[in-house]
Amino acid sequence: MMGAPATAPAELGVPLPKADALGRWSAVTVAFVSGCIFAAGLTLSGMTQPEKVIAFLDIKEMFVGSFPGKWDPSLAFVVLGALAVALLGFALTPYASIRPWFTADFMLSNRRRVDGRLILGALLFGIGWGLSGYSPATALASLLTGQIDTVLFVLAMLPGMWLAGKL
Amino acid sequence: MNEYAEALQGGILVGLASWILLAGVGRASGVSGITHGVLTTRQQSSPWRWAFLFGLVGSGTFFSWALNVPYVQVTHPLVLVPAGFLVGLGAVMGSGSASGHAIVGLGRRSRRSLVAVVTFAVAAVATVMVTTHVPPAAWWAEAIWEALHHIVGQ
Numbered sequence: 648m649m650g651a652p653a654t655a656p657a658e659l660g661v662p663l664p665k666a667d668a669l670g671r672w673s674a675v676t677v678a679f680v681s682g683c684i685f686a687a688g689l690t691l692s693g694m695t696q697p698e699k700v701i702a703f704l705d706i707k708e709m710f711v712g713s714f715p716g717k718w719d720p721s722l723a724f725v726v727l728g729a730l731a732v733a734l735l736g737f738a739l740t741p742y743a744s745i746r747p748w749f750t751a752d753f754m755l756s757n758r759r760r761v762d763g764r765l766i767l768g769a770l771l772f773g774i775g776w777g778l779s780g781y782s783p784a785t786a787l788a789s790l791l792t793g794q795i796d797t798v799l800f801v802l803a804m805l806p807g808m809w810l811a812g813k814l
Numbered sequence: 815m816n817e818y819a820e821a822l823q824g825g826i827l828v829g830l831a832s833w834i835l836l837a838g839v840g841r842a843s844g845v846s847g848i849t850h851g852v853l854t855t856r857q858q859s860s861p862w863r864w865a866f867l868f869g870l871v872g873s874g875t876f877f878s879w880a881l882n883v884p885y886v887q888v889t890h891p892l893v894l895v896p897a898g899f900l901v902g903l904g905a906v907m908g909s910g911s912a913s914g915h916a917i918v919g920l921g922r923r924s925r926r927s928l929v930a931v932v933t934f935a936v937a938a939v940a941t942v943m944v945t946t947h948v949p950p951a952a953w954w955a956e957a958i959w960e961a962l963h964h965i966v967g968q
Contacts, residue, residue, distance in 0.1 A: 737921045
């Protein structure tokens with residue numbers, strides 16, 4: 648009855664194109680802020696320093712001397728903090744029923760089957776991660792910090808990603 | 815102990831960033847997925863991905879400078895290239911990497927993510943065991959590096 652002109656396309660069953668909604672500046676701003684906080688967290692926690700990641704993965708050091716020894720449990724604390732917030736936040740976000748704040752829909756994986764592709768991918772990722780101490784997030788967060796390492800790493804990572812998408 | 819507190823605080827920020835992206839934009843903050851999306855998806859649906867990546871790279875650069883993060887080279891440049899390639903290949907093939915599976919995936923209590931996290935953790939621990947405790951692991955990289963220097967030098 649009232650406000651008929653204002654309730655234009657969505658209510659008439661002609662939803663806005665998805666790409667249009669995603670391009671809205673509010674969604675873009677939120678994504679930018681999220682990326683900023685993400686990198687701040689990675690940097691503060693020391694995870695952009697590959698030597699700290701490798702010191703975590705080097706579990707043999709746990710058994711040298713009294714308990715933590717030279718083993719660095721930092722990464723476990725990072726995952727603990729991140730996971731606590733994510734579990735709480737995601738549980739409070741009703742992503743089965745309503746829309747996100749600034750876009751038309753949630754787009755999340757609902758796959759449940761564990762397949763060979765997942766296992767093989769995780770194995771290859773783990774080997775590369777162990778060799779370098781960099782994950783895509785930490786390498787990108789320290790891409791422009793003035794050393795050649797992460798630039799080389801990212802330049803090699805992009806064709807790897809492209810190839811995996813084609814396989 | 816201070817170091818551990820910083821790790822915990824940093825982790826909380828990472829979790830917060832993941833939640834903001836999920837609740838605000840409805841997307842998973844898996845960095846490999848977002849980067850792959852920028853490489854492949856049609857330009858129209860990518861603005862949020864570019865924005866996230868700009869934030870990630872820009873803020874990472876700023877905080878590395880502000881917090882005076884030390885730089886230590888731990889991996890030979892010639893090892894970084896295959897390592898980067900494996901990380902890119904494996905992350906996209908396995909539908910996610912550290913952030914995608916260990917934070918968003920586990921945060922959504924996904925069984926696939928749990929399997930992936932356990933698998934890549936075991937693979938990474940085994941890899942570090944070989945590279946740090948088996949002495950001759952780096953000799954071939956040194957040899958190739960020397961040879962390249964020789965060729966370029968002439």
